[in-house]
Amino acid sequence: MSSYRPERVGEQIHKETTRLLMYSIKDPRVVMVRITGVQMSRDISSAKIYFTVNDKTADRKNAEKGLKSAAPFIRRELGKILQLRFVPNIFFRYDESIEYGQKIDALLHQVQDDLHDNSTDS
DSSP states (O other): OOTTHHHHHHHHHHHHHHHHHHHTOOOGGGTTOEEEEEEEOTTSSEEEEEEEOOSOHHHHHHHHHHHHHHHHHHHHHHHHHHOOSSOOEEEEEEOTHHHHHHHHHHHHHHHHHHHHHHHHHO
16 A cells, blocks of 8 residues: 555645536535645544634634534535545545744735834834
């Protein structure tokens, strides 16, 4: 068994889950969902699918509920598409790295502005 297999399966799950969300699932709660990554277990028995939405908390909670209700359908469709012996259990997790990166970016801009203001005052 190749050591890259979990990564390859994760990439396929990412691609197909994105396609299913765009074209097959009509739930309005998941319209603004964007899949940011997939983390597979070594034995390919489970997949954590990371997602993000607009930074509104209400949208996040609704998206989590919508994805949780769509998970059995997505898993069933992945089973048809991927042709694996065992279809991994899928779990949706909110990806907080986007918000964290935006916070760091804002802090860096603030420091840059402060340095610029101090250099013009001198």
